[in-house]
Amino acid sequence: MTTKKLGSQTAALSNPPSIAGHANVVGKKEGEGPLSDSFDYIAPDDTFGESTWEKSESAMQKQALNLALNKAGQSASNLDWLFAGDLLNQCIGSSYAAREQSVPFFGLYGACSTMGEGLALASMTLDGGFGEWAGVVVSSHFCSAERQYRTPLEYGSQRPPTAQWTVTGAGAAVLAREGPGPYVTHVTVGKIVDKGIKDANNMGAAMTPAAASTLAAHFKDTGRSPSFYDLIVTGDLGSLGSELLLELLRQDGIQLSNHVDCGTLIFDAQEQDVHCGGSGCGCCAAVLTGYLLNGMRAGRWNNILFCPTGALHSPTASFQGESIPGICHAIAISTTKS
Amino acid sequence: MTTKKLGSQTAALSNPPSIAGHANVVGKKEGEGPLSDSFDYIAPDDTFGESTWEKSESAMQKQALNLALNKAGQSASNLDWLFAGDLLNQCIGSSYAAREQSVPFFGLYGACSTMGEGLALASMTLDGGFGEWAGVVVSSHFCSAERQYRTPLEYGSQRPPTAQWTVTGAGAAVLAREGPGPYVTHVTVGKIVDKGIKDANNMGAAMTPAAASTLAAHFKDTGRSPSFYDLIVTGDLGSLGSELLLELLRQDGIQLSNHVDCGTLIFDAQEQDVHCGGSGCGCCAAVLTGYLLNGMRAGRWNNILFCPTGALHSPTASFQGESIPGICHAIAISTTKS
Numbered sequence: 039m040t041t042k043k044l045g046s047q048t049a050a051l052s053n054p055p056s057i058a059g060h061a062n063v064v065g066k067k068e069g070e071g072p073l074s075d076s077f078d079y080i081a082p083d084d085t086f087g088e089s090t091w092e093k094s095e096s097a098m099q100k101q102a103l104n105l106a107l108n109k110a111g112q113s114a115s116n117l118d119w120l121f122a123g124d125l126l127n128q129c130i131g132s133s134y135a136a137r138e139q140s141v142p143f144f145g146l147y148g149a150c151s152t153m154g155e156g157l158a159l160a161s162m163t164l165d166g167g168f169g170e171w172a173g174v175v176v177s178s179h180f181c182s183a184e185r186q187y188r189t190p191l192e193y194g195s196q197r198p199p200t201a202q203w204t205v206t207g208a209g210a211a212v213l214a215r216e217g218p219g220p221y222v223t224h225v226t227v228g229k230i231v232d233k234g235i236k237d238a239n240n241m242g243a244a245m246t247p248a249a250a251s252t253l254a255a256h257f258k259d260t261g262r263s264p265s266f267y268d269l270i271v272t273g274d275l276g277s278l279g280s281e282l283l284l285e286l287l288r289q290d291g292i293q294l295s296n297h298v299d300c301g302t303l304i305f306d307a308q309e310q311d312v313h314c315g316g317s318g319c320g321c322c323a324a325v326l327t328g329y330l331l332n333g334m335r336a337g338r339w340n341n342i343l344f345c346p347t348g349a350l351h352s353p354t355a356s357f358q359g360e361s362i363p364g365i366c367h368a369i370a371i372s373t374t375k376s
Numbered sequence: 377m378t379t380k381k382l383g384s385q386t387a388a389l390s391n392p393p394s395i396a397g398h399a400n401v402v403g404k405k406e407g408e409g410p411l412s413d414s415f416d417y418i419a420p421d422d423t424f425g426e427s428t429w430e431k432s433e434s435a436m437q438k439q440a441l442n443l444a445l446n447k448a449g450q451s452a453s454n455l456d457w458l459f460a461g462d463l464l465n466q467c468i469g470s471s472y473a474a475r476e477q478s479v480p481f482f483g484l485y486g487a488c489s490t491m492g493e494g495l496a497l498a499s500m501t502l503d504g505g506f507g508e509w510a511g512v513v514v515s516s517h518f519c520s521a522e523r524q525y526r527t528p529l530e531y532g533s534q535r536p537p538t539a540q541w542t543v544t545g546a547g548a549a550v551l552a553r554e555g556p557g558p559y560v561t562h563v564t565v566g567k568i569v570d571k572g573i574k575d576a577n578n579m580g581a582a583m584t585p586a587a588a589s590t591l592a593a594h595f596k597d598t599g600r601s602p603s604f605y606d607l608i609v610t611g612d613l614g615s616l617g618s619e620l621l622l623e624l625l626r627q628d629g630i631q632l633s634n635h636v637d638c639g640t641l642i643f644d645a646q647e648q649d650v651h652c653g654g655s656g657c658g659c660c661a662a663v664l665t666g667y668l669l670n671g672m673r674a675g676r677w678n679n680i681l682f683c684p685t686g687a688l689h690s691p692t693a694s695f696q697g698e699s700i701p702g703i704c705h706a707i708a709i710s711t712t713k714s
Binding site for chain 1 (some may be wrong): 379380381384385387390427428430431456457461463464465466467468471472474475477478479480481482483484485486487493496497500501503504505506507508524565566567568569570688689690691692693696698701703
């Protein structure tokens, strides 16, 4: 058997899995943004009927996965594997959502890159011959993230201009070994990159070197040029990180003319007062499972490179003076198998 | 291509990966226990030369992985993928260890079951045709765990008799697509099971139903009986959880006469005052990568079922009155490929 690995970081799926169903649920603020039409469910408030923000986040994951399963015409009991993650300590958003699903479960932690990590592992698992159906679901919630990472909302702390706004949202995808597409054709798995940025209010800058590294590896490993893709979508570098990315890649001899960022797509930064844009696992997951995949189904784009980024630090690491390690996974999605 | 999935939860590796190298590092107390001879490095103190316990934990992961790579005759740059996890918020033990490795990285969160989750995913990835080498490394540290989950050591809180003692240890395995074994032949991926236990000082009881569920699924999916294995090794139910497991399985018509638990193996519970035994990702990882795999290489055992268990809750979930969801993955390891 020949290896299905290209270069140092890329898995080429020999029988690309089909994204059979995808769905999202978001909070009120996200529903007021420019991508409003692409969300499956917009909550009237951000509690999702629960008594704590952490339970709200679990409720979002359950709802997003169920909607994606419905679109795929499957029930949870048909899933061979579920890959899930979130930003909370010990990933309780995911485990409390999944305890009612009765599906073999892989818990992931990739910070805001988790949707990419999950799609990579789900695709490799199905392509490897293990089962027929795999689910991926991730989430973030503005209020649980503020409480855990920054300061409780009640403190009323001001946010610096480089800050991003954690999206209240969950996105889910159901992958099938066979189907009409869109297909996951390649996954470039990120290495951890840390250039010494220590400002937890400037995550875009901290994650950008990882995005540049993974994109460069993807083009090298696959032999593709950036222009192969209709869209190259990072998530969530925000407006400042996006500028830095283009500059870093330019220094590396790579020109991107088709780049967008989920963090800048999901909010109207001026109107919605979110400074550099959205962030959180739920940001790029909601953009992918709505705006992007809906657009591919509608024939708007044929090839997308989806590149979620994550910051792999913690408040404890910051308190101890550590810098912020970043990671980015690149997932090539196409309307055809090749 | 026929599926390599057996029943509802088990992946059968068609070309079982070989465990080419395995190693561990542990703290002083673990080095004073009954498995002392099986550890690759016993620290003279638990700081591992670092200024914080979290940094000590990262240092342990780096050292364990390097030792396992050395035994496999490989360098980190030859690893196609690294799977890593720990118990800390945002899994910083792993990400700060891996930022210096320059290896495509998958962060996992499976609480104390993470070694099983990592071995499952690494095995499926290699068997699926993706690359030649995969690393798995996990850790726990008594002091970082106490600070995060319970109370800082300085408070001097008393521990109830049902409590377990978080092991200071890291274990690493390097898997190869081809090699002389021992081989990972089957992995049974756990579903989340929650029977309503809320006592975070009785984790054995909380995790036992998940262990019983996964073991029953493994025997059903593979058609094997418990007596196929020389040893069935859970980790880390401790002494109380182990008794409960045998009872639960007996009610299900399954008799285990060859069961041991990593939590009771690693310490002398009476002499070392650890109540129900050891726990933490590092407990079963250190026992597997030393005592168990060394024993297989020495011809003592030919077939082992390694079943690490995890409790997927958090302090926040407990404060909110939630019960403790458990998970258990079963990894069948054999000196032959079948």
